[in-house]
Structure formats: structure tokens, C-alpha cells
Amino acid sequence: MFAALLTLVLVGAAFALALRCAERRLRAARAPVTADAIDALLPQTQCGQCGYGGCRPYAEALARGEADLNRCPPGGMAGVRALANLLGRAPKPIDPACGREKPPAVALIDEDVCIGCTKCIQACPVDAIVGASRLMHTVVGDLCTGCELCVPACPVDCIAMAPVEGRTPPPRPGAAARTQVAAS
Amino acid sequence: MRIHRFHGGMRLDLRKQAALARPIRPCPLPPQLAIPLAARADMAARAVVAPGRRVRRGEVIGRIEGAHGTTVHASTSGTVLAVEARPLADADARAGPCVVIEPDGADDEQRLPPIEDWRDAPRAALLERLRETGIVGLGGGAFPSAAKLAGAQPTLIVNGAECEPYVACDEALLRERAEEVVAGAALLAHVLGAARTFIAVEEAMPQALAALESALHAAPFEGAALAAVPTRYPEGGERQLIQALTGREVPSGGLPQDLGIVCHNVATAAAAWRAVARGEALTARIVTVTGAGVVEPGNFEVRLGTPLAWLVEQAGGYTARAARLLAGGPMTGVALPHDDVPASAATHCVLVLAEHDLRDAAPELPCIRCAECARVCPARLQPLQLLADLRADDTAEARAHALADCIECGLCAYACPSHIPLVDWFRRGKAELRAQAAARANADAARERYRAREARLAREREERLQRSAARRAELAAAQAPTPPISKDAVLAAIARGRARKRVPPPGGESGGDA
Numbered sequence: 001m002f003a004a005l006l007t008l009v010l011v012g013a014a015f016a017l018a019l020r021c022a023e024r025r026l027r028a029a030r031a032p033v034t035a036d037a038i039d040a041l042l043p044q045t046q047c048g049q050c051g052y053g054g055c056r057p058y059a060e061a062l063a064r065g066e067a068d069l070n071r072c073p074p075g076g077m078a079g080v081r082a083l084a085n086l087l088g089r090a091p092k093p094i095d096p097a098c099g100r101e102k103p104p105a106v107a108l109i110d111e112d113v114c115i116g117c118t119k120c121i122q123a124c125p126v127d128a129i130v131g132a133s134r135l136m137h138t139v140v141g142d143l144c145t146g147c148e149l150c151v152p153a154c155p156v157d158c159i160a161m162a163p164v165e166g167r168t169p170p171p172r173p174g175a176a177a178r179t180q181v182a183a184s
Numbered sequence: 185m186r187i188h189r190f191h192g193g194m195r196l197d198l199r200k201q202a203a204l205a206r207p208i209r210p211c212p213l214p215p216q217l218a219i220p221l222a223a224r225a226d227m228a229a230r231a232v233v234a235p236g237r238r239v240r241r242g243e244v245i246g247r248i249e250g251a252h253g254t255t256v257h258a259s260t261s262g263t264v265l266a267v268e269a270r271p272l273a274d275a276d277a278r279a280g281p282c283v284v285i286e287p288d289g290a291d292d293e294q295r296l297p298p299i300e301d302w303r304d305a306p307r308a309a310l311l312e313r314l315r316e317t318g319i320v321g322l323g324g325g326a327f328p329s330a331a332k333l334a335g336a337q338p339t340l341i342v343n344g345a346e347c348e349p350y351v352a353c354d355e356a357l358l359r360e361r362a363e364e365v366v367a368g369a370a371l372l373a374h375v376l377g378a379a380r381t382f383i384a385v386e387e388a389m390p391q392a393l394a395a396l397e398s399a400l401h402a403a404p405f406e407g408a409a410l411a412a413v414p415t416r417y418p419e420g421g422e423r424q425l426i427q428a429l430t431g432r433e434v435p436s437g438g439l440p441q442d443l444g445i446v447c448h449n450v451a452t453a454a455a456a457w458r459a460v461a462r463g464e465a466l467t468a469r470i471v472t473v474t475g476a477g478v479v480e481p482g483n484f485e486v487r488l489g490t491p492l493a494w495l496v497e498q499a500g501g502y503t504a505r506a507a508r509l510l511a512g513g514p515m516t517g518v519a520l521p522h523d524d525v526p527a528s529a530a531t532h533c534v535l536v537l538a539e540h541d542l543r544d545a546a547p548e549l550p551c552i553r554c555a556e557c558a559r560v561c562p563a564r565l566q567p568l569q570l571l572a573d574l575r576a577d578d579t580a581e582a583r584a585h586a587l588a589d590c591i592e593c594g595l596c597a598y599a600c601p602s603h604i605p606l607v608d609w610f611r612r613g614k615a616e617l618r619a620q621a622a623a624r625a626n627a628d629a630a631r632e633r634y635r636a637r638e639a640r641l642a643r644e645r646e647e648r649l650q651r652s653a654a655r656r657a658e659l660a661a662a663q664a665p666t667p668p669i670s671k672d673a674v675l676a677a678i679a680r681g682r683a684r685k686r687v688p689p690p691g692g693e694s695g696g697d698a
Contacts, residue, residue: 039631040628042627043623043627044627044628044630044631045630046630046634054634055631055634077577078577078579078580078620081578081580082580104623125634125637126630126633126634126637127633127636127637128633142626143629143630143633145626145627145630172609173605173608173609173612
């Protein structure tokens with residue numbers, strides 16, 4: 001009984017040692033992932049929800065291995081999966097400390113309320129707001145990334161986020177969905 | 185000639201006789217036409233007419249610019265009532281921009297000058313003519329034909345292998361107007377500079393084949409050959425037909441042009457010939473109205489923009505058994521929630537099925553991985569694997585499993601013993617892939633704007649610093665000429681002042697006396 005147990009433990013230990021050595025010696029050489037490659041997967045909202053003040057700094061932190069890959073709510077789970085795939089790490093749910101994944105939206109200025117202070121124009125990281133001092137401002141919907149940075153910048157709270165039609169995916173097909181196949 | 189086989193496919197019950205029992209009937213003008221500006225979801229034309237404008241048949245009402253540019257034409261004469269979003273013959277009857285025209289009944293037509301001697305005309309002039317007459321693919325894709333003909337290719341396939349059950353518009357066209365199709369094939373071959381032209385029909389269309397034979401005998405052209413392909417759905421799919429005729433497979437993610445082949449539908453060929461030889465714009469197409477749900481099934485020559493409700497009325501209206509309305513055939517068509525949608529260049533069939541034709545009643549069951557879907561898939565995909573990817577919302581994995589190569593033929597869903605709506609999943613997945621690609625492009629553009637903005641802000645900061653440095657230097661320079669005042673100088677000045685008090689300036693008093 002004791003001899004059998006000892007044998008199993010010894011065999012286990014021998015294999016563990018062998019595996020450990022193999023892992024050290026035979027590790028596949030992996031080219032370091034560049035910040036450019038990571039930046040190409042990020043949504044470029046420059047919203048700073050990750051805590052790094054922009055997409056590029058977050059990409060650099062990820063490349064250095066300092067940041068976690070679940071800190072980008074605008075990228076969503078699809079973005080986390082893409083990062084996990086690139087970095088060879090396991091995907092994990094978005095860090096709630098950074099924010100929630102939301103359906104795509106663009107900023108919309110209530111043009112009757114806007115006082116033309118240009119604060120939102122200065123806040124917009126991607127030049128998607130046009131207007132001049134003491135004249136009405138407006139958001140160019142196609143250029144807006146939905147980063148929400150202009151919302152707190154507005155002193156008269158005239159900016160709201162509006163969901164984008166057509167960018168939200170259609171419902172999942174199910175038993176209730178129509179099928180188009182005729183029986184023969 | 186040798187006919188090759190493609191993977192998968194199925195023999196289906198064709199059910200085309202009902203629609204072919206009568207000749208092609210012209211559909212009368214409806215009280216109102218809503219001409220879609222976007223026959224394809226990804227290409228919307230810009231309207232070039234305003235409400236109130238009188239238009240003639242064949243007049244340009246919409247235009248798409250660019251390499252894939254084409255035009256949209258008024259399909260009868262009348263008054264433009266509105267340019268607005270109307271429900272289209274699309275999934276869930278989604279709204280899209282339309283030009284609404286009230287016909288005046290005169291049907292006054294405006295034509296471009298015919299190019300009689302097109303064999304001597306330069307290619308560019310013919311391509312321009314196809315663009316200006318709005319010729320698009322009439323097989324259901326509605327892709328601008330001029331864009332497809334832009335490069336010279338050695339092989340042309342004119343596709344009359346209409347393989348989908350019920351749909352019979354191409355067969356009716358071939359039976360009645362084969363000479364137009366042959367003339368169109370000769371024209372397209374000339375534009376492409378093609379050495380070989382196949383005009384393909386199915387073996388199950390003997391009358392169409394005979395009509396084509398006599399038409400080709402009457403007007404032969406170099407390199408032309410007729411081919412009868414076996415009746416096996418989806419034989420008429422572009423990629424499947426190319427494989428059947430040439431034995432070569434269009435690469436994944438590639439186009440037939442990569443193999444030096446261009447494929448055009450027979451109706452497109454006929455429309456192209458009419459555009460060139462007669463100067464007619466694309467304002468009508470043949471539509472099959474059929475199914476157990478219509479009283480008098482048949483093929484109709486329909487003006488683009490005609491409401492399907494009006495069209496079904498011309499076919500005798502709905503029967504008591506009518507249960508579902510489809511735009512397109514039973515395999516690739518989309519179910520419509522109502523019939524107040526217009527026919528577009530992509531509408532080749534209006535199918536009204538009866539209750540006994542449907543099989544939704546069977547509940548959806550779990551996938552048992554029987555792989556029947558993979559056996560029938562003509563694109564050699566693994567639908568069961570794609571389904572698992574999409575159910576897990578893993579579009580990246582679905583893309584890796586070549587979801588984009590799905591031709592949405594509907595066979596996987598038809599073959600599935602668990603009644604899983606596989607095609608619905610794949611349509612949604614493909615839309616998702618397109619949306620992701622668009623989002624990626626937007627993000628890349630956003631990155632460029634962000635970088636440009638950062639550079640601009642840095643430059644402005646730099647300029648501000650330089651300006652303030654320059655201002656400081658200027659101020660310093662302005663103050664510099666006042667040298668420090670020495671004690672001796674002060675004393676000397678005081679001495680000068682005292683001396684002036686004691687000795688009055690010369691000539692001071694003398695001036696006063698004068």
C-alpha cells in the first residue's frame with residue numbers, strides 16, 4: 001500500500017519536473033506584440049475610460065504588459081476577445097470600474113439651448129463638432145465616436161447621447177423568427 | 185462540352201409550370217409609383233429631382249457617383265410627388281429612400297440616341313451608355329453592370345440557369361425574347377473583349393434552349409456556345425455555374441474576375457442591348473408572380489416602383505389559402521410583413537405561399553451535429569460550426585470559418601432536420617461582419633483625425649510660446665535704451681539747472697521789449 005503510494009508520488013513528481021523543465025527550455029519564441037498592432041484593435045474613441053488618457057497610451061501599456069485587457073468598454077466583449085487573441089491571454093469580462101458596454105450612440109446638441117461657448121469643441125478628441133464662438137455648434141454624426149467627453153464639458157447641459165439607428169445588431173433568430181423555406 | 189460538378193446542392197421540386205402557362209403580360213400602370221433609389225442596401229443614389237417636377241419615362245431621377253456609379257430613371261411620365269423613405273421589398277420591409285411619382289397616363293418616353301453600329305463604337309462610350317441608362321444586374325444582385333464590365337476579361341457567362349423553384353422570369357424571357365438575349369450577349373462580349381461566351385440554361389428548360397438555338401443560328405457571333413447544365417439547385421448561382429462550366433472554383437473572398445470570368449444574367453444582357461441599340465433606360469423588368477396564394481400566376485413586365493399589392497391584383501389577387509408573401513424565391517427570398525412595398529430592379533419574383541407550403545409550425549430543436557447542412561452546402565462551408573460561433577457571438581471565429589463565403593442559398597436550413605433557421609443566422613452574422621468592418625474603418629478615420637488634432641494643438645501651443653517669448657524679448661528691448669543713471673550725471677544736471685536760474689537765457693528780455 002505504502003510502496004504503491006510512494007511509487008505514484010515519485011512518478012508524479014518526476015513528470016512534474018520534466019514538464020517544468022520542458023516549459024522553461026522549449027518555450028515558443030513569441031515576437032513581442034507592438035503597440036501599433038494593439039492600437040489597431042482599439043475603437044479610437046480616445047475616451048480615457050481605461051484610465052490611460054487615450055487609446056494609444058493604453059495600447060502602449062498593454063504592449064508593456066502593465067495593463068489588463070478588459071479596460072475598454074467602447075470596444076466591448078468583441079474588442080476584449082480580439083485583444084485576447086492578439087496578446088495570447090484569456091479574455092475576461094469588462095472591468096465595471098471602467099464603465100459598461102453600451103449600444104453605439106452619437107452626441108446630439110440641442111441647438112435651441114446651445115450658447116456657443118466652444119467648450120465641447122475643445123473637448124472633442126476627433127474634431128467632430130463644428131461651430132464658432134457665440135454661434136450654434138453641431139455634431140457631425142458620421143464623425144462622432146460616441147466618447148461622451150463633450151457631455152460633461154457643456155455648461156448648459158445641452159448635449160445628449162442618441163442611439164445610432166442601423167448600427168445596433170438585429171435580434172437573434174429564434175423559433176419565433178420566420179423561415180423562408182417551403183416544404184416540398 | 186464537359187459539365188463539371190460542384191459540391192453539395194439538391195434537386196428540388198421546380199414548380200415553374202404555373203407561372204409559365206401564360207405569356208409575359210404587361211402590368212398596367214399603378215396610380216402611384218415609388219421608385220427605390222437603392223436597389224442594393226449598400227448603394228443609395230442621390231435624388232436629382234424635387235417634388236412638383238414633371239418627369240418623362242427614362243429621365244434621370246437619381247444618381248450614384250464614383251467607380252460603381254449608375255443612374256435611376258423615372259419609369260413612366262408624371263409628376264414627382266415626394267422624395268421620401270418608404271418601406272422596401274427587403275427583410276422586415278425596412279424603409280429606404282424612394283422617388284414617388286404620380287403617372288399622368290401619357291407614358292411619354294425620353295430615349296437616348298441609339299448606337300446602331302455598336303460593334304465599331306469605343307468601349308468607353310458603351311460603358312458610359314450602360315451607366316447613363318442605369319443598367320444593373322437583374323438576377324437579384326442589382327450590381328451596376330458597367331462596373332462589372334470595366335476590365336477586359338477572356339470569358340463571359342450569360343446566366344439563364346434559373347434554378348430556384350417557382351422563379352420563372354428568365355425562362356419566360358428566353359422563350360419569348362431569345363434574340364434580345366443573344367444580341368445582348370454579343371454586345372457584352374464585345375464590351376469585355378471576351379473570346380468565349382457561354383449562354384447557360386438548365387436542362388429542365390428545353391423550350392428556352394430551342395429558342396436560344398434558333399436565335400443564335402439567326403445571329404451567330406464569334407466564341408458563342410450554348411450550354412445546358414444539370415438541374416440542381418443552386419446551379420444558377422454565379423460561383424456554382426462557373427464551376428459547372430469551367431471546372432474552376434472562385435477563390436474564397438475572391439471574385440469571378442480573378443479567374444478572368446464575368447457572369448451576367450440573361451435579363452441584364454437583354455436590357456443592355458436595349459439600352460445601346462434602342463437607347464432605352466432600365467425602367468421595367470420581368471417579375472414572376474406565383475404560388476398557391478395567387479389566383480392567376482404568371483410573368484409580368486413591371487415598371488420599377490410598382491407596388492406589389494397592385495402587381496398581385498393584376499395576377500387575380502390573393503386566394504383564400506394565401507399565407508405568406510415573399511419577395512424572391514422560396515429559398516433566397518425574404519418574407520414581407522405587408523404588400524405595400526415597390527418592386528425594384530432586384531425583385532425577380534413575388535411568391536405567395538399557402539399554409540401547407542410552410543413548415544415553421546415545426547418547433548426548432550437543438551443541433552444534433554448530423555452535418556446534413558455541410559453535405560448540401562454549395563460553398564463547402566460547415567454551417568453547424570458557423571451556427572455555434574454565431575450563437576456564442578464570436579464573429580471573429582465565424583469569419584475565420586469563412587462566413588463571408590456563404591451565398592445564402594438556403595439549402596442548409598432546408599436540409600436541417602432540427603428546423604434551425606441557419607440562413608437567418610448567417611444573414612445576421614454577415615451583416616454583423618459588415619458593421620464591424622465599417623466600425624473599423626470609422627475608428628481608423630477617427631485615429632487620423634485625433635492625430636491631426638494633436639499635431640495641430642501642439643503646433644498652436646508652440647506658436648503661442650514663440651509669440652509670448654517674442655513679446656517678452658520685444659518688451660525687454662523697449663526698456664533697454666534707458667541706461668543706469670550715475671550719481672555724477674545727476675549732480676551735473678542739478679548744476680546745470682542752478683546755473684540756468686542765475687543767468688537768464690540770452691535774448692529773453694530783448695524779445696519782451698520789441
